[in-house]
Amino acid sequence: MIKCIIVEDEVLAQQVIQSHLQKAERFELVGVCNNAMEAQALLNKYEVDLMFLDIQLPGMTGLNFLRSLNNPPLVVLTTAYAEYALESYEFNVIDYLLKPISFDRFSKTISKIVDGKFVLQNKTESGDVTGDHIFIKSNSKFFKIDFPDIIYIEGMKDYLKIHTQENILVTHQTMQEMEQLLPSKQFIRVHKSYIIAVAHIKSIYGNSIEMGKATIPIGISYKEKVMNLIAR
Known part of the structure; x- marks a missing residue:
């Protein structure tokens, strides 16, 4: 309730x-x-x-x-x-x-x-998100998550696992919906099933990205986006 x-x-x-x-x-x-x-x-x-x-x-x-x-x-x-x-x-x-x-x-x-599909921050004229947090509904509760605490987000059909520095939250949302909630300068989608926080990248090698203790695959269609990130 x-x-x-x-x-x-x-x-x-x-x-x-x-x-x-x-x-x-x-x-x-x-x-x-x-x-x-x-x-x-x-x-x-x-x-x-x-x-x-x-x-x-x-x-x-x-x-x-x-x-x-x-x-x-x-x-x-x-x-x-x-x-x-x-x-x-x-x-x-x-x-x-x-x-x-x-x-x-x-x-x-x-x-x-x-x-649980609402944005609690404003957007700029270009459509990007401002603010420093979102609220996520998980297990009938609403959790405030600060952007810097998010390490990566893992897609599982119609559910997402949000990996933060403290815990893992499971929420009923799609990757596309989550992309719209996150500021594009801080997060990048690198695979159909993964969005990562740029600030938490340890290394990029081959078709993989090290995120803390996790290794995230780079999807073929997202490779160019990752390379542009490196160049930037």
Whole structure:
């Protein structure tokens, strides 16, 4: 189950989000808060995976509250004002919902979360990813992974093994989807089943790449890309 809280001071908006959540599977609402202080108390009490956060709250705004958190859960911002959308991008939120929130629009946000296929960083005009981390869903939990911690990614049909410096996470995604989540300057696909972190390359020889204790094969169709990396 994905544990979530609603941080919203408008009763009607609280009821709408609660009603939408009741129609969605795999979500457990552990609390509804009227302000940032109540939300902080719930975050201290429960392991919260997802927070629906209103931008305009009494006492402290939702954005200031989010800014104060050292390790926030996944966040969906809610507001009646579209002009806050641009400012919200700096917080790497999953989505930005305008009130009144329709179930159709809410469902699209929920689908991103359940599938675990969302980008929590911005992209440049050229389409490359900025930011320093992604969130990955593995065993019903969302893990924050910093890009420098990723050594390589191994494809297994519709699943991926993400090898980091601390552990290995298995997630239900494709290699193509993962490529879109990673910054191209830091990662390179060297085989139909492997994406590697350039920073963790120890050596390249023949059709193989040493990555720490692992040896990664270079696919024939990816050889030129690897050679261009060496030349660069």
